[in-house]
Amino acid sequence: MQPQQQSVSKEAVADKGHSLQGSDADSLKETGESQILMEGRVAQVTLEKGFVTIENLEEYTGLKCLWLECNGLQKIENLEAQTEMRCLFMHQNLIQKLENLEPLQKLDSLNLNNNYIKTIENLSCLKDLSTLQLAHNKVQTVQDIEHLKDCPSISVLDLSHNKLDDPDILYVFEAMPNLRVLNLMGNEVIKKISNYRKIYTVRLKNLTYLDDRPVFPKDRACAEAWTLGGWEAEKEERQQWETRERRKIQDSIDALSEIRKKAEEKRRHKEMKEKDEGVFSENGVGNDMDIPGQSLDPVTHKKIQTFVDETMQAHDDFLDEMAGKDEEDLQEISESGKEQLASTDSDCNADKDEEIPSAIPVAEKQTNSMATCGALVTELENSETIETIDLENHEKIYIACIDRKLK
Template identity: 40%
Template sequence: GFGRIENLEEYCNVKALFLEGNCFETLEGLPPLKSLKCLFVQQNCLNEISHLEELEGLDTLNISNNHISMIENLSCCPNLRTFTCTNNLLSTYESISHLAECKSISTLDLQFNRLDDPKILEIFKQMPNLRCLYLKGNPVVSQIKNYRKTLISSIPTLTYLDDRPVFDNERAICDAWANGGLEAERSTRTRLIEEEEGRRRRNHNFLTQLRANAVRDRRRRLGLPEEDSDPDLESLDDEYDVPEEPKELIQARKQFQAYLVEHGLEVGPTEAAVEPRTFCTSCVGP
């Protein structure tokens, strides 16, 4: 791969730049690309984040799989919303404290680093637009007691944490737990279940009433007496009458059973059933 960034000056209107899988040790050489929105420099040999000052319009930066031990120099990108820095060397509170100055970031991916200080939660609290946070693969996940409930209740803007979204019910439960402990959490769970059952019951009653109104309206249009039965279904009753089996079939089954007994053959449960049965004429041939 390439060892340095150069000769990009003529691409002044480029919006996405893919430089992954090279040998860059620095981002020096990036020209002032005013239109650049997305920069992908994962899988290089970068030791620091720098030379982004001229990229004021940058929206997405992926700097994963490098040798980054300190997040820095991002606040010069006021429009940065998605920052991905997985599989690097971040380990301490100080190594990511600069994120508190990056107010525009909404999606932050720090998976598979070495972060182990529960105090990093205070940094995320200072990010007013943080929506999606990924911390899987860091020791801090097991260091924070009640990890998921703690983060959700501490970051009110969060809508996605690690492997799944944060729905309204989960947030209500986490907030109750944070404010009133387990008792408040149980009470909130019970209330949410009752509210859901109430919604289902109201929907069922509404649909039942809707159907009943439709049946009454149909009977009225057909000049039938007012009842709850559907005239369209009543007309099907005669069509699907199920008659008894013909006497000839019953007699033939009995003769077959006698033949099996006479020749010492085993009589299975099917052959032993000689009582008249009913069948649907629409299911057999003439």
């Protein structure tokens, strides 16, 4: 590229690369100088720095984005080697015509704002082009933009601050099936269309952004109601939307409140469970008190704990009572044994006066054992269970007597 370096005349209004922005250019003649009409005067404007020609890019075959804004470029050219180009930015230049874009088959975004383009053309070859920016140019009539019908891939179109003044341009936009974003601000046509925003919203079914703000579903519904029934229908539709929105907000609030309530209840149950587990641990009762297949609530746990405590207390009382009875029985048996021993001693002393030769050996072999009234107990070696036999005996039997009967 060859940079342009010349002086600026005293009458020119220049801004180093931005001097031609928004001006009414009448003709561009020489490479270094331009004649423009400004407030009835002809001024010669030259740029102190910037490129006027695109060249020497043949070796850069892998470029995907090229920024050439704020120069003095007058023509789109010498881009044959840029087959991988995705984005081309050439805003704020001196370009008058859309041309030589055929090699850029992968181009997705083209920015030509603030140039001098009068007609949209030669873009149908760009099958992947989705964004076209042509703000601050010289486009005016329906014929100037009619070529957009042959560019179905365009979804974002900026034609703001041009000279469009024909309401029939709407038919061109209706023929663009993928148009989502449209900017027509700063054009005279907006003033010529009554209820411009409602009409464009209804007619362009896929539009999501018009001029400086989005097209919301509520806006589209109200615009369609206005088309069918006028202002009253639009008012009714708007009220219905507001009612649904309030209900949706209230439902969200109720849902949030329910979530908080469940969280609080869950926290309370957790605290009660931890408290009950602490009580079980203090009483020596295990924590595995749940009934298989059931999830017991804290109330049931408390009832079970009360039942266990009462049962254990009753068991302890029973053991204490039994222990008292055993002591009384042992005391009675001890006193009875003492009486029988005394009686036995007196009987044996009476029998000593009688001569019983055979009783002496038996008495020597036998210990001073005594058969008491009631149970006859036989001691077995290493026996865990002692069988007790109750014998009915109304008389006292002594060892000496048994020996005498045997003889």
